[in-house]
Amino acid sequence: MLNKLLILFSFLLALVGGTGLYSLFPLLMNLSHLAGFLVFLWVVLQQYRYTGAESIKFEYDKCLVFFLYTCFLLAYCLREILVSSEYQFNAFGGTEGTLRQYADLFRGIVGFLIVGVTYRAVGNSKIFIILPLLCLVILLAGLFLESYGIIDFNVRDHKKYESLTTEGNLLQRPGGFLNANMTAAIALIWLYITFESKSKAPVIIKGLALLITLAVCLLTQSRAAILFLTLYVVYKLIVLRNISFLVSVIFAGLLILLAAHYFELDFVKELLDKFSSRADSGEGSAQERSHVIVLAINSFFDAPIIGNGIFSVSKTIGRGVSSHNELLEVLANFGLIGFFMMSLLYWAFYHKSSFTYTSLCILPTLLFSHNFFETIGYQSALAFAYFTDTNEEA
Structure with a gap:
């Protein structure tokens, strides 16, 4: 059943x-997502009832990374809400928009984990x-x-x-x-x-x-x-x-x-x-991407340690356009601190030593988009790829 x-x-x-x-x-x-969390608790309870607490295994390293990531998001979210920020009231609707953007980052990893629990x-x-x-x-x-x-x-x-x-x-x-x-x-x-x-x-x-x-x-x-x-x-x-x-x-x-x-x-x-x-390299989209990439690099150098806040490049331009590169996006938004945190998150949850997995599932979004961590649809599909029964152990 x-x-x-x-x-x-x-x-x-x-x-x-x-x-x-x-x-x-x-x-x-x-x-x-709520149902997935309840399913997870039910599975743990069943394991405890029939086999005892020793059968419940926790990956403490991943739990630690998840805890650090949650603290990281809370800290940056509170910083943007409580500290006067030049980006706070631009483009995405002020404080409400800021909360929603950080919530999406959190929901991304939650969606990934819920698929893993069930699938x-x-x-x-x-x-x-x-x-x-x-x-x-x-x-x-x-x-x-x-x-x-x-x-x-x-x-x-x-x-x-x-x-x-x-x-x-x-x-x-x-x-x-x-x-x-x-x-x-x-x-x-x-x-x-x-x-x-x-x-x-x-x-x-x-x-x-x-x-x-x-x-x-x-x-x-x-x-x-x-x-x-x-x-x-x-x-x-x-x-x-x-x-x-x-x-x-x-x-x-x-x-x-x-x-x-x-x-x-x-x-x-x-x-x-x-x-x-x-x-064609001269096509408008390619030119726009080159301009935004330069802007993202300059934005990183403006605040290399702590960054400028979530979607800072898009909010600077004033429209829904970002750097089209997750690495540059993280550096511009969260600086070296955020880059370290996101790298830790990637290696703990998403990385697999597989050429086909990396080339089809990771690199297209990591290198040519800026929605790797917060898009629920992508995170859900990626979890199925990560936990599928390939030659690599999940």
């Missing part, structure tokens, strides 16, 4: 939490073979829902987009339930779980997962996601010479040909042209 409950709860955390679908029902995500106990169940594909379908559906105007969680020029067709909206980097880059990063995580889990998924599931991941990366026009997806494919085909992966690639290729025959080729060409223009 307990295993069935954990499996059901794991599916809920994946399909709602690990896709960004919780954006439609924020309360459901909070209730899920790793039942992760070997065969039913989880279909879970990554279901999550990828939800991610892709979110892009189409945004293009049809049914949902809109991203900052957009509504007048501009109202004049476009659905296909025109698909060319404007939809993000679905999250921002475009984060949606692509999460798609890579579910692809990793599909191919790297010891519970071997059939070729049809692997091929579909590869096809949907490619579609998500192209529609979101995420350059980092395409780069690391390409590296992963090259690594599996050329370095590892994985025949099973080759069969999946061939199957996905056949599906692409069928899709190209069914859909208008003009749209595919326009999408590829749009993506190619973003890859």
